[in-house]
Amino acid sequence: MAGLSRAQLLDLHYQMSLIRLFEEKAGEAYTLGKIGGFLHLYIGQEATGVGAITALQPTDYVVSSYREHGHAIVKGLEPRAVMAELYGKATGCSKGRGGSMHMFSEKLRMFGGQAIVGAQIVIATGIGLGIQYQEAPDVALTLFGDGAVDEGAFHEGLNLSSLWKLPVVFLCENNEYSMGNTLAKAWAVSSLEPRAAAYGMPYISVDGMDVLAVREAVATAAARARNGEGPTLIEAHTYRFRGHSIADPAAYRTRDEETRWKATRDPITLFEAKLREAGLARDEDLRANHERANDTVEDAAQFADDSPFPTLDDLYDDVLLDGTGAIAWRDKPSTPRD
Amino acid sequence: MRVITYRDALREAIREEMQRDERVYILGEDIAGYGGAYSVTKGLFEEFGEKRVRDTPLAEEVIVGTAIGSAITGLRPIAELMTMNFSLLASDQIINSAAKFLYMFGGQTRMPLVVRMPGGGGAQRGAQHSQFFETLYAHIPGLKVVMPATPYDAKGMLKSAIRDDDPVIFVEHELLYNVKGEVPDEGVEYTLPLNRADRKREGKDVTIVTFSRMVHISLQAAEELAKDGIEAEVIDLRSLRPIDLDLILESVRKTNRVVVAEEGWKYYGTGQGIAALIYEHAFDYMDAPIGHVTGKDVPMPYSKPLEQAALPSRADVIAAVKAIVPARTATPVPASAGAQ
Numbered sequence: 001m002a003g004l005s006r007a008q009l010l011d012l013h014y015q016m017s018l019i020r021l022f023e024e025k026a027g028e029a030y031t032l033g034k035i036g037g038f039l040h041l042y043i044g045q046e047a048t049g050v051g052a053i054t055a056l057q058p059t060d061y062v063v064s065s066y067r068e069h070g071h072a073i074v075k076g077l078e079p080r081a082v083m084a085e086l087y088g089k090a091t092g093c094s095k096g097r098g099g100s101m102h103m104f105s106e107k108l109r110m111f112g113g114q115a116i117v118g119a120q121i122v123i124a125t126g127i128g129l130g131i132q133y134q135e136a137p138d139v140a141l142t143l144f145g146d147g148a149v150d151e152g153a154f155h156e157g158l159n160l161s162s163l164w165k166l167p168v169v170f171l172c173e174n175n176e177y178s179m180g181n182t183l184a185k186a187w188a189v190s191s192l193e194p195r196a197a198a199y200g201m202p203y204i205s206v207d208g209m210d211v212l213a214v215r216e217a218v219a220t221a222a223a224r225a226r227n228g229e230g231p232t233l234i235e236a237h238t239y240r241f242r243g244h245s246i247a248d249p250a251a252y253r254t255r256d257e258e259t260r261w262k263a264t265r266d267p268i269t270l271f272e273a274k275l276r277e278a279g280l281a282r283d284e285d286l287r288a289n290h291e292r293a294n295d296t297v298e299d300a301a302q303f304a305d306d307s308p309f310p311t312l313d314d315l316y317d318d319v320l321l322d323g324t325g326a327i328a329w330r331d332k333p334s335t336p337r338d
Numbered sequence: 339m340r341v342i343t344y345r346d347a348l349r350e351a352i353r354e355e356m357q358r359d360e361r362v363y364i365l366g367e368d369i370a371g372y373g374g375a376y377s378v379t380k381g382l383f384e385e386f387g388e389k390r391v392r393d394t395p396l397a398e399e400v401i402v403g404t405a406i407g408s409a410i411t412g413l414r415p416i417a418e419l420m421t422m423n424f425s426l427l428a429s430d431q432i433i434n435s436a437a438k439f440l441y442m443f444g445g446q447t448r449m450p451l452v453v454r455m456p457g458g459g460g461a462q463r464g465a466q467h468s469q470f471f472e473t474l475y476a477h478i479p480g481l482k483v484v485m486p487a488t489p490y491d492a493k494g495m496l497k498s499a500i501r502d503d504d505p506v507i508f509v510e511h512e513l514l515y516n517v518k519g520e521v522p523d524e525g526v527e528y529t530l531p532l533n534r535a536d537r538k539r540e541g542k543d544v545t546i547v548t549f550s551r552m553v554h555i556s557l558q559a560a561e562e563l564a565k566d567g568i569e570a571e572v573i574d575l576r577s578l579r580p581i582d583l584d585l586i587l588e589s590v591r592k593t594n595r596v597v598v599a600e601e602g603w604k605y606y607g608t609g610q611g612i613a614a615l616i617y618e619h620a621f622d623y624m625d626a627p628i629g630h631v632t633g634k635d636v637p638m639p640y641s642k643p644l645e646q647a648a649l650p651s652r653a654d655v656i657a658a659v660k661a662i663v664p665a666r667t668a669t670p671v672p673a674s675a676g677a678q
Contacts, residue, residue, distance in 0.1 A: 061411070095444030104443035111410060112443065116434050122400045123435065126407015133363065133389065133413055140407075156400035163395070318445035319479050320504045322533075322580075 002212045006280050010289060012054060012211050013275065016046040016268050018293040019070040022079055025297045026069065026086055030246050034305070035086045039100050042070035044241035047267030048173050049143070050074050051214025052236075055222060056141060061127045063111040063120045064143040066101035067173075067240075071143060075110040077103060079300040089307035096310045097318075109138075117178075118151030120144055121170065125157045128166030128231070139225045141169045141218065147178025149195075150186055158199040158233065167225035169218060170201075170233045173208060179244045180252040196233040208238030209267040212274075239265065340523055345515040347489035348378045348454075351496035352416060354527075356386055359414060362500060365392040365401060366418030375420045376456060376515050398427035405451055406435050414450045416500060422457030422509065423469050436505040437480030449505045452496075456510040458551055458601055460649055463512075465637035468645075470550075470602040473611065475507045476578040483579040484532055485509040487553035489519035491576055494530030502532060511551045511601075535582035537589070541569035544663050545589040547612055548599040549575040552631075552650065556599050559655035568663050578608060583615060590620045597629035597658045601650060604632040629658035 001009060023041045030039050042049065049070040053062060064071045072082050077093050085092030086100055094104050094113075102113040111127065114120045124142035131138045148154060149172060161168045172192060176183050183190060196203035202224070206217040214236055221232035239261045243250040250258070275281035317323075342350070356362045364379060370393040373380030383391040394401050398419055405415035419425045425432070432453060439447050459468030476483045482504055486492040492510070499506040522528055538553060539560050548556045553574045560570040571589050575581065590596055596616055598609040613628040634648045 063407075093444065094442060094446075097444055098442045102442045104446055106443075106446040111447070112439075114435075116430060119403065119431065119435060122403025122431065123407040123410075125400060126404035126409070127411055128407070129404055130408040130411025130413050133408065134411070153399055153403065156395070156397040157403065160395060160397065160400050160404065318441045320482065321440065321448070322482075322502070322504055 001278055001280060002216065009275060009280055010285060012050055012215075013268070013271055013281070013286065014289040014293060015050045015054070015074050016211065016271065017290050018079065018296060019046045019049065019073055020268060021293045021297045022073060022083070022300070023069060025301055026083070027242070027246060029086070029301065035100070036088070037099055038066065039086070039246040040067040040244065041240070041242045041246070042067055044261065044267070045173055045175060045208065045238045046070060047211035047271070048171070048208040048214050048236045048238050051211040052141060052143065052171055052218045055215045055218035056139065059109060059136075060138050060222070061109045061111055061131075061140045062143070063114065063124050063127060063140065065117070065120060065145060065148065066113070066115050067145070068103055068113050069100070072103040072105070072110050072113070075105070076108045077105050077110060079296050080303040083300040083304040084307050087304040087307070088309065089304055090310040090314070091303070091307040095314070118144065118148040118153035121148060121151075121153045121157035124168050124170070125161045125166060128161055128168040129164065131167050132164070137226060139167045139169060139222045141171060141222070143171045143173055145178060146172060146174045146176065146183060146186070147181070148172070149192065150178070158195070158201065158231070161231040162199045162201045165228065165230035167228075168231040169221040169225055170231055171218065172233070172235045173238055174235055175238050175240045177240075177244070177253065179248070182252070192233060192235045199233075201230060202232045204232060204234045206234060206236050208236030209265050209270060211267060211271055339520045341518050342489055342521055343515065344489045344492050344510075344517045344519070345376065345378055347493035347519075347521055348496055348510070349380065349382070350521075351493045351500070352379065353382060353385070355497055355500040356382070356390060361412060362414045362416065363390040363392065364416045364418065365394050365405060367394055367396055367401075367420050369393060369418050374418065376512065378515070379418070398424050399431060402428035402431040402453060403435070405453070406431055406439075406449070409449050409451045410439065410447050414500065416452045416454060419453060419455040421467060421512070422455045422471065423467055425453070425455050428453075429474070432475065432481070432507065433478050437478045440504075441480060448503050450503045451505040452499045452508055453505070454508045454510065456512045456515070458511040458513060459638045459645065460513050462640055462642060462645055464640045468638035470633070471607075472509050472578060473602065473606070473608040476608060476611070480505070481579060482506040482532055482577070483509065484577045485550045486576055487514065487550050487574055489517065490521050491530060491536065491574070493521055494528055495532060495576065498529045498532050501529070506532065509550065514551055517554065532577050533580040533582060535576055535585045536574045537571065537585065538574045539570065539572040541571035542593060543569045544571065544595045544597060544659050545586070545593045546570050546572045546597050546599055546655065546659070547575060547586055548572065549578070550601065552599045552601050555650065555652050556655055559652045559659070562652065562656055563659055566665075568659060570659060581612070581615070583619065586612070586616065587620050590616055591623050594623055594625040595662050596624075597631060597655065597662070599631040599650065599655050599658070601633050603635055604630065605635065607632070626662035629662050631655050631658045
């Protein structure tokens with residue numbers, strides 16, 4: 001199916017299940033006070049993140065938004081490191097200094113984790129330039145929501161990436177709401193298609209609940225980018241099953257609407273049905289994936305619980321590489337000047 | 339040694355560093371064929387080509403965002419923002435991305451970014467083109483903010499800034515580009531640290547702490563003051579973050595009287611910040627309150643006499659010093675001399 005082996009297809013299912021269970025666990029941990037601040041869950045959007053990032057090569061770059069735990073996990077960050085980061089522990093992927101919105105791995109080329117909506121778009125433009133300048137065969141994928149489209153950064157980033165033919169894939173996870181604002185109240189034009197044309201780049205509209213469709217769209221766009229043909233704008237139609245963040249009761253949409261999506265458009269359920277129909281997976285295969293995902297998530301939560309917090313000595317580290325510049329006058333007068 | 343302009347010194351620094359390291363590139367508005375709005379990058383496009391000298395659209399946020407994204411893949415960008423006034427459009431990327439990536443991503447990435455921008459007024463360019471709010475950036479942990487005043491400092495510090503793996507906001511001044519000064523001969527390699535102030539003039543009666551264009555105004559004021567027997571020590575900060583508090587305090591302990599002289603606005607700005615640091619660390623050495631010379635608390639007016647009135651002058655520095663330094667008996671000065 002879609003040129004993928006049975007094992008690859010089952011892995012897509014596993015990744016989506018892992019993200020689903022991870023996010024549910026994170027939500028639970030938040031209510032127990034183990035996670036603070038903001039928590040933006042990816043539940044319902046798994047097919048977009050998994051489809052997109054599995055279409056990439058390992059050395060490709062991903063830069064995304066604050067709804068990024070799923071992106072980090074499928075990019076290869078250890079669930080332990082992601083959960084520990086959520087708990088603010090020293091073993092977190094950002095040493096506990098970033099939190100939910102700032103997952104990062106230099107090695108895996110997961111470059112955040114941006115909390116300013118739209119910032120990832122201009123940063124991706126720069127990553128694309130870095131790739132092109134150094135003549136690397138890589139691609140920069142940036143994921144952003146329908147809200148990010150409203151920011152000037154969208155306009156500036158798409159224009160410049162197209163002008164310079166940078167190897168970037170722009171993927172809008174259009175879940176129809178930017179926080180509580182509906183698309184109808186934000187977009188003068190209800191599709192991104194004319195905007196792609198405005199910046200001289202190809203456009204692909206894709207069902208964001210269909211992991212294989214997303215994967216194919218991103219693979220096409222990545223191939224184009226790798227071939228020096230420049231960026232593509234992909235609009236993935238998806239839906240978040242929970243509120244904008246953990247504190248959001250989502251009063252701006254009806255329970256009916258939510259129920260309909262969950263009952264008929266769950267990306268994991270849809271994919272399971274597809275695999276069963278094609279005879280590529282039996283119930284036990286899917287259950288095994290689910291159990292392995294559950295074990296991984298439980299292990300991650302335990303690891304996060306058991307890990308230490310950063311010490312106060314860590315507070316001033318990494319403000320600058322040059323330790324003397326962290327603050328104008330360190331509290332510790334013994335800090336060397338050079 | 340040879341004499342060149344501040345503008346030429348900057349260009350030499352960029353050129354030498356681009357020759358030294360292929361990862362260094364420059365981007366900004368009209369910096370290629372046009373040679374830069376202030377001609378700093380003139381000739382670099384012809385020498386290095388369009389891959390390394392990039393004209394951008396008129397879009398500050400993506401200029402700096404692109405520089406940042408390229409820096410985290412290993413390049414060493416020098417972004418030119420045409421003036422400090424326009425940097426506000428890029429300030430989200432400067433403050434929320436460049437200043438924070440290293441810290442909030444657990445020390446993993448590198449941000450070898452230089453953002454150059456000239457600020458300042460005095461050429462009748464109006465309220466939106468004459469501002470000097472370096473304090474906004476100096477306030478932010480995670481940035482280095484430097485402001486050289488002379489060609490020698492500009493070249494040495496820009497080279498260091500380009501080699502620095504931390505993000506550096508490099509603040510120039512529109513009226514400094516033509517200032518001439520001595521630099522080492524061609525082929526003589528030198529850099530200057532980004533965490534050291536410089537004693538530009540030695541004196542025992544008062545410390546004038548200053549930076550950028552006000553260094554020159556302060557040195558002129560010091561010459562005048564010397565005729566009245568007041569020897570002013572002029573400390574050119576050169577860097578705001580990190581700030582060389584050691585040299586400032588050394589001078590304060592010697593003179594016991596301080597005037598801070600800056601071009602920007604008074605309230606909640608760099609000068610009040612420096613004064614607070616001095617009070618905090620050297621209160622027992624103070625024989626007088628700290629004098630403060632600043633621009634007037636107004637948007638910069640266009641009309642020439644108004645603009646001149648809005649900017650701090652040599653006379654303002656002299657008056658501020660005389661307000662806190664007791665009059666000296668000196669050789670009587672003829673009435674016609676000492677005209678301001």
